[in-house]
Amino acid sequence: MKPTREDVLISRVVDREEAPTDWRELDRLAAARDGLWQELLQALRQDAAVRAAVAPALAAADGRPLPGSLGADATPVRGSSPSAWVGWAAALLVAALWIAAATGPNRPGTDAIAVEPTAMTPASPSDPSVLRELSRVVVRARPTDDGRAVEVVYVRRVLERAVVNELYEITKDEHGMPVPSPIDPARFARPSSY
């Protein structure tokens, strides 16, 4: 079903993509048919409703940085399922591999880079809460000013264990402000082992 000329003109106005001639044409059509201006008003209101409805999804996207980046738009750590954490860990690994590949010795314009992984090595034997340090995640690598070395920015990830009496996750209150909310320990399945 093809839209009428009126439909197209109204849609252009809603999109702010109308030409001056479109207004003249709309004015002429409205003179010949009652209710056209009301239709335009309704279309504008609906557009506002659509934008408002999509807003939460866009806000969610704004808070979702590229895996492995240290952007300022990263959302606070929130409580989530173990599977979600596994997903993010995989994402970080992919990002690390990509960055390593992108800055590797075979790429033109960059020097060789060596980042020693420390996976599976005890990070701090004196601290019983530290289980191990995971492999480091490279987030940026660039030649130094003299071109003789590479400056590497990376994340060290330490796997720790703690026993706590209370656990909170960050949720939003009725005003949309982040607030800590207690988590029922029964929510978590007992892990078989680490």
Added chain:
Amino acid sequence: MTSSPDDALLRLAAAGDAVAMDALWRGHRRWVAAVLLAHHVDHQDLDDLLQQVAVTLIQGLGALVDVGAFRPWLRAIALNAARSAGRRGAVRRCLEHTVLDGIEAPDSEHVDRRVEGRDEVEATMSQIERLPPELREPLLLRAVRGLGQREIARALDLPETTIETRLARARRRLRRAMAAPATSPMTNGCNRRTLP
């Protein structure tokens, strides 16, 4: 297809520039979210699917030969992610629930103040649910700030005139639907359709 301001960024990112890749993601993630939403991704799944898309972007951009095809390529990734989520039988709620979860957040800069209330938004979204995908997607994409008909046309790999026509059709359907008396109770539409 004509070159876009993204092209230089794309080439840098494809060559392994992490900063360019990050900037590329920031510039495109909002409309990716709108595409996911248009294909009935639940808000609970949205975060994970955005992550999936970002990971695939990192993994696959280097192999993208035609930078002019970036937007359709990224959209295809988003569609695949949405479909995979559907196939996995992930918990899905209907679109109106999805988008209304955060609608009352008064501090959100994204929320349009002209909207009178939740009821109006709910009714509008209920009608959007009933639109066919080819009308729903450009309509939701148009709600992303800075995304005009030209950009939507590039993302969907369609002529601009087609996008203009589809937007006009979608809006007319919404107007007609909102003007007509309700033919069924305004319940959530989760059972009315399945994921494509």
